[in-house]
Amino acid sequence: MNKQESSDELNLSNLLFKFGRYWYLFVLVPLVLLAATWVKVQTTAPVYRFHSTLQLADRATPGSRQAQEVLTPSESRNDLTSVEDEISVLTSASLVQQALDKLDFEVSYFDVTNSLINKLGDLKVQEHYQDAGYTVKLDTIAPQVTGVSLYLELRPDGFYHIQGEADKAYLTDMRTGAVLETIDNFTFNEVVRPGQLLRTRHLTLTITPTDSIRSLPEVAKRYFVINHPQALVGEYQGKLVVEPTERFARVLRLTTKGSVGGKETRFLNTLMETYVLNDLVDKNRKGSKTFEFIESQITKVADSLRRSEAALASFRASRGMVDAGAQSSSGIGKISELENQKAQLLTTRRTYESVLSALRTNSSEEAVSTWASAGVNDPVLDSQLSDLAQLTSQRAGLAVSANDDNPVLQALDSRIQSRRQSLQRSLTGLIRSSDATLADITNRLASIKTAINQMPENQRQEARLRTQTTLNDQNYNFLMQKRTEAALMLATNVSDKKIVDRAQLSDSAPESPKGKQLYMFAVLAGLMLPAGFLLLRDRTAQTVQSADELKRVTNAPFLGLIADAGRKIRLARMEMPRSAVTESFRTVRVNLQYVAAGPDRRVIGFTSSTSGEGKTFCCTNLAAELALSGRRTIIIETDMRKPTVAGYFGFDSRHAGLSSYLNGECTLAEAIQQPDIPNLAILAAGPIPENALELLEMPRMASLIAELRKSYDYVIVDAPPLGLVSEYYILNQYTDVTIFVVRHRYTQRNMLSQVQELAQRQTGNQQLYVLLNGVNFSSTYEYRYKSESAYYTA
Template sequence: MKKNNKDHVIDIRSWLFKFQTRWYVFAACVLVFLAIAYVFVQKTQRVYSFKSTLLLGDQQTGSKKAQELLAILDSQNKGIKVEDEIGIIQSAEMIRQALKNLDYTVSYYKVTDHWLNSITDLVVEEQYQDAPYEVDLDTSAYQLVDIPIVVEVLPDNKFEITAEAKDVAQYDFSNHTVVDFIPKVDIKQVLEFDQPYKDKYMSFKLSRIIYMDPQPGEKYYFVINSMDKLVGQQQKNLKIRPIERESRVLELTSEGSIPEKEIRFLNALMQEYVFRDLEDKNITGRKTLDFIDSQLAVLTDSLRRSKQAVSSFRSTNRLANINVQSNQNYEKLTRLESDRAKLVTDKIYFQNILEQVQNGDGITESVSPASASLQNPNLNNLFADLSELYKQKAGYRVNSTEDNPLLKVLEGKINNTRSAIIANLKNMVRSADVSINDVNQRITGIESTLAALPENERKLMDLQSEAEFVDKKYSFLLEKRAEAAIALATNATDKKIVDKASLAGNGPVNVKPKLIYMLALLMGLAIPAVVIALMDNVDNTIQGKNDLSAITRIPFLGVIAHGTVDDKLAVKNNPRSAIAESFRSMRVNLQYLLAGDNLKVIGVTSSVSGEGKTFCSVNLASELALSGKKVVLIESDMRKPTFEKYFNTKNDSGLSSYLTNGLPLEGVIQQTEVENLDIIPCGLIPDNAIHLLELPRMQELIDSLKDMYDYVVIDTPPIGFVSEFFILMRHLDTSLYVVKHKYTNKDMLDQVNELYAAKKLKNIYMVINDLDYNKTYEYGYKRKGHYYYA
């Protein structure tokens, strides 16, 4: 029956004692972790953080005056979505274009002169614009990419290159594609600087940098980077976020080991984004000018011919002014002709837009240039919606595949919007046809009125009307072209670089030596502490008096100190030892407990063999004898006799002989070298020991010995293996239950606890054997007792 009436509390001093006894484990772990931390600090390249800011603007283009004049370019300003712009900036295509403007194709590294590199190449630093050599790639040839090519400088302007790798990509830099995979690459060759190297895998040349001349024995390596690898690295390191919610100012951050490289990349990325935005706006303006120029080219010849026709007709027919009535009719006719011309122009314009939309020409991720001059608000809104859908699609493409359901939904919305635009344009063409027919009917009426005029005057007025119409149309287009040219000339992007890239923070973000060493020290202390705690919790053996008090209610008598194998009879052979002192203390306690009740028979047992039961019974009996008491020690464990290890005994006669052969008591008692101590060995090993102990003669033996001796000590068999103890229990006045420190399993006490709880065992006491004072906190104070022990 386990004792659970005490609250579980953590004994800090006990744990500190356990840790102190294993100080060497902590020292070794701390040294190991500090060594690992040192190697990590030395070999890890420092990574720094960089940041810049970018203003998105509000989508206004050109100067304010141009915005007022150029109604042809007006569109609904529906604003921009910050998330879409972030997606565009982080897109692979945008980063690819920025990297093409930078020379990051080859990365250079140097194996530094550090003692760790004598083991292997651990400490390596990247070089940028300070490498003592330069790799000149032959971009017309295929190259092996993304593997280190080691360069070892030799005397006489020579170097040795080596490269070993498997499944290496062969890259075509003309179109930035992988053309093949080489299963195994093994290159080793000695060359001179400026001597081209070319084989079936790659082609390049190494040139010395005069002011950074590499010295013989120095070791370097370089890596030819594929564009996909560079883009992937920059996408991974690039982070973009608004500086505040709903803000149009974006903060771009990146990380890298070479400050200049990362600063150049961030600046190049922002510049590319701003340039692309301005270029898209310029393309819109140029397409508008091209359309107007194409119309003006047609009208220039028409205007010249119409004016020439009027001049020739007047000269030929010598015509003067036309009367007022004719002028009024012709004015009406001119206005109608002008209206019809405008309607025809609009119809052509609408048909042109319709053709562009149906053929996909001019429909890009920005508003179509032709759509900008439409005076239909609904159609302008549709074009603005289409532009917004394309931006959303660009944003999703950054981190999504073509099979993404959101992309398919956006694609459907784009198709629906295009269909709505086509339907609106067809309606506008049909509306223009209706208006043209109406104007034609009105012109026919006026022409009927003018038919009554003289033929020459009527023809002159026809020619003048046609010339005026062409001239007005030409003037109108010239005006619009001037406005479009002004807008294009003053065009500006709404995107702006606010802060160029710069270093963020005061040091590297990945390697902080003080913090790393502190963490290594803490791990070196914490890990062994956790392991020791786990081992202590897993260990189910008796650790000391507190363990016993927690699992049993049986009273505690004392402890036997740890000794050497030679201390078989310690109380006699080494009376000043800690073991002898332990038995003296136990003898005093036992005599105090047995005083006045005529209790003489003491049984010594344990759970299993090996816990020191016989050792305790022999030395206890010896200690009682040395104190002046007459003692007899009985070896009742007739299955595994061990007295011959302690005494010079004869086993031909003993307890078994007395119980079976009827030998007299004097024939089985043997004297020992310990004064006042006699023993009765087990004798010959019987076939059935338990039956012998059940014989009435055993009771007679005990009764006789009680009359002859002050104490009768019985070394009984282990309670956990055999049943003899329960037979002998009726003869015992008191029992000692021996457990061994760090040996006896706690579960082995369940049986004796049940017997004690059922009150079948009386006067039983617990004894801890072989307790090392140096390994237990409870008796740690006894370590100082070595001054009193020999």
């Protein structure tokens, strides 16, 4: 547990140390983001939220509630108004279009203020509505260019100068929204008198100043934009939100957002008014159709009544009769009663046939209207037709915002078709039942009439005419009653929807931009971005980052680390005696003397994976430290392809060296050079040969190593890099200790596989060690304390 806590504390401290090294990023990035946020807040128009509320009816009714006596309580469920359907209608493009057609939103007015930030461009823009100081009246019959900023300037002579340009403009039919032409590189430059019609190929409008123009502040620019009708509908439809105030509530809350309060409140109010008006118009249309149907029936029945009354009066006058007498009153009464039943049954049967015919022609609305106007009392058909009317209403509401492929719409069509088929079967059965009843009444009438035939002919004819007149009079009175009811329903029609709260501002604080939140986000992002960058860089680094990483990746023992010299240093002991790099070489020298003790540990080879890792730097400086500690040391530079050792000691690179000795061009004594450092000898590479590899393979090289073993305490071999040439695999047979140099944050991790490969080649008492070079103590958490090591050096 303590080990885990210590590891967590180390990781956190290491992380904070890395962040501290780049403290300026944690200051600069937040400042830049705060500045960008300030510009964003200053240039973004504040957007406010507005809302209104609308109440729906509990159930759909064709007229006022006071005039409704058609549905029974048990059947009222079928006419419940669907909240989802009404929301779909309220948010439909067609209703939004109707509302916008009643508003003057086709032109938007803007000002570019004289603020300091607008010196960088038209960044801070303010929109106006009814207070811009002028109005633009469009000729909607003529096509107009939409979406282009048209700048307006009042000249000293009182004329308006209009100019604008755009890479692409659209000539639009304002009535349909169709794009008539796309104009590339559009430019406009015209002068017009206030109140005068400007008619051009691309614009037809009139600009009229208002009284408020005298009190308007000075601005940098004024311009207006003609909005595309369909784009305007899409904009308002996109930001309109309609939802119930509570679950299962029938009060809807309409919400929209915008930077100009006058436009948003007018839009919400007009949208609700249009919605309520459409509902009333729809009710009046249904009532008018019912009234027209009853009127047509009254005309027919009134004509029949006049003919029957005229026939009765004519018969009595021709026969000199006033009353047929009481003799036939009983039979005539029965005939009258049966004829009345037959007439009502025929009327009911015709109603059934009318409704059935309407259903077969897929006219559900006509079927419902015919049934409602007939006044037939049949609860079963009432329920079924009410259900059909509800399904049809739901489909009409959904069809506003859905196409024929919508699965919900298809399901409603299937339910409507099933209800129609069920009604057709019911009506067919009722018609058959009516026919049977009519046949029975006809038989009974025939029987009574046979009995009456026994009466005198005049009495019989008078009774027949009087019965027909009575029947027509009853039908006429019945239709007149229904006509009065339909007229009352039409006269008292009101919408079931009601505006509860007109549009108003929801909150005095803007919806966006929220300055405090944006500034807090900018600060957090400014801290998180550099932190994330540093963590990502650390995690994705492909180079060796620490000694711990070396220990994890390789099995070779770790010899030590060398501090970064910070500049071009050759011999640190001579140039920087009191530095961390000099102290680190002392430490490595002590470690090396410990692991390389004994007569069989005298030849020490230095190599690396590639050039630039400081192999020669470590080799020469460590050899200097060994020599200064009293050990007789010689450096053999076997990297004859790219020799650099001579330059470390100020020798001439053309002087005889290893290549000269191996070629037999000089003696060993002539090849060895003595620097100013006591106990140190240098056998530099000499002139660059063409056959470096072959020279190292000669027996003369083996003899050289054997001879130097006897003459020196340490033989330091500066070998070529493993990753570039293969000489070290030849030299490896002569070395007792191999030191593989890795440069901090330079050597690639994948190159460490060469350490493992080299370790497998070690035989007998040969040993391999890893040396980490170029460690910047001040920038490395693990070794930050060593940056003070120079203070402890004598």
